[in-house]
Amino acid sequence: MQREKILEVKNLKTFFNTKDGVVKAVNGVNFNLKKGEILGIVGESGAGKSVTGFSLLRLIDPPGEILEGSIKFKGQDLMKMNERDMIKIRGKKISMIFQDPMASLNPVLTIGQQLIEVLQFHLNYRRKKAKNRAVELLNMVGISSPGKRMKHYPNQLSGGMRQRVVVAIALASDPEVIIADEPTTALDVTIQAQIINLMQNLIKDRQTSLIFITHDLALVSEIADRILVMYAGDIIEYGSKGSIISNPAHPYTQGLINSIPVLDKNQKRLKQIKGLMPSPLDLPAGCKFRSRCSKKTDYCKNRDNEFKKISNNHYSTCSEACQLKKELIAGVG
Amino acid sequence: MKLLEVNNLKKHFSVNDSFLANLLNKNSQVHAVNGVSFSINKGETLSLVGESGCGKSTIGRTILGLYEPTEGEISYCGKKISQMSKKEKFGLKEKMQMIFQDPFSSLNPRQKVKDIIQEPIRSHNIVSREEEKDYILNLLDKVGVDGSYLNRYPHQFSGGQRQRIGIARSLSMEPDFIVADEPISALDVSIQAQILNLLMDLQDEFDLTFLFIAHDLSVVKHISDRVAIMYLGKIFEIGDKKDIFAEPLHPYTKALFNSIPELTTTTKENFSVLSGNVPDPIQLPQGCYFHSRCKYAEKICLKKEPELKEVNGRKVACHQL
Incomplete structure (x- = not known):
């Protein structure tokens, strides 16, 4: 069944002009959200996932700025709306749950x-x-x-x-979209389970769509329908949950999954991703994960950021992964 | 060989300790740790697991002498710490070290890396001044920090690197026993794996004994030999990691295990949920501390506090077993 697209984000760019330079927090992301769907956005701190969430509601204060892009909510472009109309959307049609309930x-x-x-x-x-x-x-x-x-x-x-x-x-206000930014990170596990359970049930009853922003890949894998993986301001892989968890294509997603200790598996050492995320002040050209990647080639230095199809409902920016997949398919055929 | 033994440890904190409150008999106490006993063998990793406020950090800090215990005894190498002389206690500080949770607040922002590690070395006279620099460089190399960063300040490092510096500082004392209080929970996932691997390598190399404090069960399973599950200042279940993870017995342990998100490809329909909250540690409940949230609770649970008893090769505190 093809569900109605409730939110369509195109080429969203949010930059912060700091005295050290321009921080490219969100660097042209595209995604959409369907009715009644739970979409998980995963990434490490600084990947730009929260800024993406805030940008959707135009909650970016100076020195931050949404440079370009369109955010279509049921066909209306939120970026072209004036503040008075925006107030009718913000908190009414699209509402937000923040990380720290005290704040x-x-x-x-x-x-x-x-x-x-x-x-x-x-x-x-x-x-x-x-x-x-x-x-x-x-x-x-x-x-x-x-x-x-x-x-x-x-x-x-x-x-x-x-x-x-x-x-x-x-x-x-009976919203159609809820953006939850790390809603359970400040809570204990048993309380986290209570809140997640509650949100799942309420959303199912009302056919509300949920964008669930978190760094916890395990948590997202238990509730989301689709997952977006962000790295240094880009979406690097997206697709249906099952496909991403069982068959991650991008080396970063693979690294992320491998670095989580699994309860019912005995591992001697954890696989680790070397190094750190590049500074958002000084992003390298080409693939931003290149410096940490074990599968990098010369091509990665100046490749574009386009998505390649891995399978139905599964896309990744890593061409190397795409190449490997093709070889595999060719081999099987 | 038992390196550390904790016997019926209690630690209470006064919340309202003013003169007037004392006069009116209204001073109340937070019962952080309520009678905890365990021992750690040499070279072993014991993990304390539990939700926030269950007293796991308080135990770690009391063992290191950062808090005075309200009641109970702590023995190191068979000797009671409370009966040691001042000089012996000072010597003990070399043997017992700590790794802190937050690498941003546990390093002095005004000290260079060199000074951060140098300070404990000098006050405990670990090596002579001539050997000092080589000693520090060697430590940094062990924890994976580049030796050329000696003159940098903490803010110039990332969270993971700062945690490495904190670890180097603890190792500089050549300790036998380390309390690691949530050493990775402030770090990003990909960095967590780096630090966990480092801790395990160092344990092998220096024959370290760890008291590992954490709330993340998958991490605990990865690093520990034995596990103790805590709730409201009490140990509910303690035993071999393999036994407990294969079959948790205490109702709270079961609920805790069920609430942990795991990497899956199928959507979980219903998280097994514990209703309610942890009771107030100022007014401890009667009987078993868990009875208000336990679905198996019976009359005896409301009245009598369960003792830790041997079940299937581990110790569990529950009337129903």
Whole structure:
């Protein structure tokens, strides 16, 4: 079944003008998001995954700047919208869940006030209706005695509870897309499991699309439908989850998967990726992973960043991988 | 041979210790560690696993003497630390070292790499001044930091390299025992593997004994010989890594293992979920500390605290086994 594309991102570039030079955080990424889909964006710190998330909502402050690209939400280009129209999208149609629940909740307002504010602002609810709905939402995200909790301040709640409140606020306006930026990184594993479970169930019921940004490849592999792998501001590989995990094409993705210790496997030493990600101030031409890659050839020095098809629903920028695959297929044939 | 033995260790912190609070008998205490006993053999790696606030870091710091224990005994090489003289305790600092979690705050930003490693060497008189430079260069080489970086400052390094410098500083004392407190959790995945491999190589080379503190079970499985699962300042299950990972027995261990995300190609429909939160360590619950979240809890669990008892070659604290 071909699902409707709800978000289409084309050639998105977000740069930061710092006094040391231009930081090319996101360097021309293309992707789309379908209705009801969970899309995982994976990468190490500095890969540009969070900036991508922020850019989608145009939440980039100076010295940052979205240089070019288009972000089409149901056919409308968000980049061409004025701020007044953007407010109607941001937080209403597309909402965001941040990493640190303490920093994303207002410490001087009760959680009830913060929920009611969203309902009044985006859905024009009357105060009483908003209040009832807020209690409902808190109940839905699994907070016990929600009526009493409405009057509590964020510091009176535990980390897991706070993140539940943030999820409730994100869902309050019944958005079509949720961008979750490392929503469980600050939480313990058992609490992480609770929140992930909650998000999965709520999203399935409403056919909401979710962009899940994380550095945890294992976590993403358990919930996502498709995965994008980012490295130094580029998407280097994307495709269906099964294909990426079982058959990674790009040497970086392979390295990432191999460097995770697996619970039911006995390994003596972990495979490691040598070296570090290049500085975003001074990105090399050609393949940015070249300096760390064990399969590099002369061709990698000035190759383009185009995607090559690995299989149905699986694309990678590494031509070497593509070459290898072709040889294999030829061999089999 | 037992290198380190911890016996019924307790550590409580006062939260409200003012004069008035004492007068009104209202001073409350955080019960960080509530009676923990274990031992570590020479050359072995014991991992303490648990969620944040379960007291695993407190144990590590108490062993190193950074905290005074509220109750209980710690013995090193069969000798009780509390009965040692000042001079012996100072000597012990050479033998027991620590690797910290955050490589950004554990190195002095105003010291050069050379000075960071030199300082402990000089205060403990490890080598003479003439040999000092070669000694430091040799250490840096062991941990994989280029010798030409001697005069650089910490901020000029990446997180992984800083962690290597921290490791070199601990090794400079020629220790036998190292407490590694979440040494890789602040690092990126591809760097984590580098540091884990380094730690295991160094263990082989210098015959080190590790107390490894972590919350990431797949890392723990990779590095340790024995594992202790902690909850609210108590050990719930302790034993051989192979046994525990093959078949976790305590309900909490099971739940913990189920919550860990694993690399898979199939979407998980339902994470096995523990409901509720960890109880407040200021007001400890009666009976088994886990009973409020345990689906097997019965009457006895609410009343009586379970002792660690031998089950299938390991020790578990649960009434239901």
